[in-house]
Amino acid sequence: MAKVQRGYRCSACGAESAAHAGRCPRCEAWNTLEPFQRAPGVGGLARAGDPDAEPGRILSLRDVPDDPGARLLTGIPEFDRVLGGGIVPGSLVLVGGEPGIGKSTLMLQAAARLAGAGVTVAYVCGEESPRQVRLRATRLGVEGSAVALVPEANLDAALAAAGELGASVLIIDSIQSVYVAGLESRAGGPAQLAEAGARLVGWAKEREIATIVTGHVTKGGEIAGPRLLEHLVDAVLYFESAESGFLRVLRAVKNRFGATDEVGVFEMTGEGLRSVESPSAAFLEAAGTTASGCAVTAIIEGSRPLAIEIQALAVPSHLAAPRRIASGLEVARLHLLLAVLARRGGLFAANLDVVATVSGGLRLRDPSADLAVVAALASAIQDRELEPGTAFLGEVALSGAIRPVQQAQRRLAELARLGLRHCLVPPGTAPVEGLRLLPVGNVREALRVALPQGRPG
Ligand code: TYD
Ligand code: MG
Numbered sequence: 001m002a003k004v005q006r007g008y009r010c011s012a013c014g015a016e017s018a019a020h021a022g023r024c025p026r027c028e029a030w031n032t033l034e035p036f037q038r039a040p041g042v043g044g045l046a047r048a049g050d051p052d053a054e055p056g057r058i059l060s061l062r063d064v065p066d067d068p069g070a071r072l073l074t075g076i077p078e079f080d081r082v083l084g085g086g087i088v089p090g091s092l093v094l095v096g097g098e099p100g101i102g103k104s105t106l107m108l109q110a111a112a113r114l115a116g117a118g119v120t121v122a123y124v125c126g127e128e129s130p131r132q133v134r135l136r137a138t139r140l141g142v143e144g145s146a147v148a149l150v151p152e153a154n155l156d157a158a159l160a161a162a163g164e165l166g167a168s169v170l171i172i173d174s175i176q177s178v179y180v181a182g183l184e185s186r187a188g189g190p191a192q193l194a195e196a197g198a199r200l201v202g203w204a205k206e207r208e209i210a211t212i213v214t215g216h217v218t219k220g221g222e223i224a225g226p227r228l229l230e231h232l233v234d235a236v237l238y239f240e241s242a243e244s245g246f247l248r249v250l251r252a253v254k255n256r257f258g259a260t261d262e263v264g265v266f267e268m269t270g271e272g273l274r275s276v277e278s279p280s281a282a283f284l285e286a287a288g289t290t291a292s293g294c295a296v297t298a299i300i301e302g303s304r305p306l307a308i309e310i311q312a313l314a315v316p317s318h319l320a321a322p323r324r325i326a327s328g329l330e331v332a333r334l335h336l337l338l339a340v341l342a343r344r345g346g347l348f349a350a351n352l353d354v355v356a357t358v359s360g361g362l363r364l365r366d367p368s369a370d371l372a373v374v375a376a377l378a379s380a381i382q383d384r385e386l387e388p389g390t391a392f393l394g395e396v397a398l399s400g401a402i403r404p405v406q407q408a409q410r411r412l413a414e415l416a417r418l419g420l421r422h423c424l425v426p427p428g429t430a431p432v433e434g435l436r437l438l439p440v441g442n443v444r445e446a447l448r449v450a451l452p453q454g455r456p457g
Helices: 077-083 103-116 130-140 155-165 190-207 279-287 331-345 367-382 408-417 443-450
Strands: 006-010 033-037 092-097 121-125 148-150 169-173 210-216 235-241 247-255 263-269 272-275 294-301 304-316 324-327 352-358 390-392 422-425 436-439
Touching: 077 235, 077 247, 077 263, 077 272, 092 103, 092 190, 103 121, 103 130, 103 169, 103 210, 103 272, 121 130, 121 155, 148 155, 155 169, 155 190, 190 210, 263 279, 279 304, 294 367, 294 408, 304 367, 304 408, 324 331, 331 352, 331 367, 331 443, 352 367, 367 390, 367 443, 390 443, 408 422, 422 443
Parallel strands: 092 210, 092 235, 121 148, 121 169, 169 210, 294 390, 324 352, 390 422, 422 436
Antiparallel strands: 006 033, 235 247, 247 263, 263 272, 294 304, 304 352
16 A cells, blocks of 8 residues: 555554545444644654654654664563564564474563563464463463463454554464455465565554564475565564574574674473573584584674584595585585685595585674684594694685684683683784684694694594
8 A cells, every 4th residue: 555645544454545434445444544644754764752753744864863762671581682682662573483493482481571571462373272372371381471362363353452452562473374354365375474564564663562473484484475574574583493403593684673693592491492591502512522524613693702613524425526515604615615725735625525514503604714614624524533622713815824803802702611722813813811822824734733643533
């Protein structure tokens, strides 16, 4: 529906129309159309609660408050972190993930915490009966919570119910289980998702109600579905399982109110999701570091350093063009580092299939882990373990030179905190307490230190 500058707006669903009618053309509620006027160009910026947000008044950019409003804390540290420090009122957040990953569990835990803090929460359980939700609540130990369950699959009816309750937070679990009346398309179909998304954005902004919707995505996330909503919503968080099975990583892939590379780490327990306080330790523990081809490094994810393990495997290939498989890093980077290793380190993988992965399902976003990848590859090619307790930090240039990385001190401090004892670093790296730094100028030097000749493999 096109934005009109002046006209009538439905107080139930937020639909706008140029002409007055007794019945809303969209949600078909009676006598809900009210006159409104929008200032050209700023309608989307002005928000209820802003001192200058009267409709029709043009705001100077510098007068618009930069504070998006007091955030609501869910009290689940890892969830709040990924949201950018809590939920912004009026924002629409999509939490996507495969079925069974733990979306409903996270939603119910957050809802119960918020309700416990006196926030009115409406939980639209389109997917399950209230009895099923109650069963989960009992398992989570929050059955006494004041969360308002709305067992309603009709989106407009659900919104009306939430409005009536005076909810400040609305949870819709899941977007595929609700439908917009009057559309031909089936619930969960593209037309339904697009329309439901558009209504929710308007509704959340209009009423300053923080709205979280869950959405199922299939493995790989390729199937059209919640991805259709990504451009509409303020934040997109994806829930994934890390390799060990019970670790869950919640990743912000879009966030208008926070960092997009932020991750939250949870453990799925018998009593719901538990925030993992030291994800580094969990990732290293899950990886288990006593095998050839494994090298530890520290990356920066969002606002914090995380220790991770690079794992590489190299086996004789029967193919004319041996395989190169990379997960968590670009395959082009793997090719490049193998080339550097061959030319500058004298280690060839031309007749080996090579696989390289990053622990915890994380992704390398910058070259700071190059040295760790090179060490893991060298260790895999020679099938010899790297010295236990040793970490690697540094970018590798085509010349084989080891280059400094950003925020080296924070990374090194995290490695020291986790009990690593040595770290190969670029020359000139400032010392850090608790970690012995081994400066290496180039790949050949790094290999001499990490895989000394004569040490049994
Ligand atoms: P669920 O939140 O229903 O996943 P989603 O909404 O993403 O489909 O989580 C379902 C899985 O989590 C299910 O396999 C059971 C498991 N689980 C636990 O291990 N512990 C718990 O406390 C709960 C509530 C679920
Ligand atoms: Mg669910």
